[in-house]
Amino acid sequence: MTVYTGIDIVEIARIKRAVERWGDRFVQRIYSPAEIALCAGRINSLAARWAAKEAVAKLLGVGMRGPGSSAHSVAFRDIETLTDDDGRPTVTLSGAARARARELHIESICISLSHDHGLAIAVAVASTSPAARRRMPW
Template structure:
């Protein structure tokens, strides 16, 4: 079994400042339209999703530049667990590592947002 983890914490206040300074360009380059719609301008929700994107990149052993934040999406329905969706280079890297099952946990409290991501796969080379 293969197990990869990543964790990241974001300062919600700092992220709010970045959104204010950069506006739509930053929002559109960092969160998918589905994420932006779900977050409805709530910086705490944006921050927890940014933390999840960073945590996923850590689990994949990659960084911004190698993987676009838009290739990692946190799909959510109010009251249900978030679901990690990978596309493009993020999905290719997960496949390369043999990771096919993902779990993501998000939280935010006051000034801080935190995400923990776990990727699991088989060591069976057939799947890679």
């Protein structure tokens, strides 16, 4: 089994400024409709999900798509962080993020989100199956 990790921290004020400056244009470019509904305008929650997207991109070994993006990048909305019935954060991948996870033989991604004292943080951990390890060249 192989384990991949990613971590990100963001100032909540940074996300607040982006929302104030760009409004719905920013929010809809970064977050899925389900994420927008879940966060219900709570900047702390939006910031935590921003950090989650960055943390997952890091464990995938790619950047986030934006101006000057490369082939090794994913769109923000390719990584969606919602919650399960018990309130635990979940990650769903689509598009380039999903393709990259398949390349890495990632079987599952767990994520933890938190925000306090003006900061939001996310830690993401992904694992492959033991069988995937045998297929890797090293």
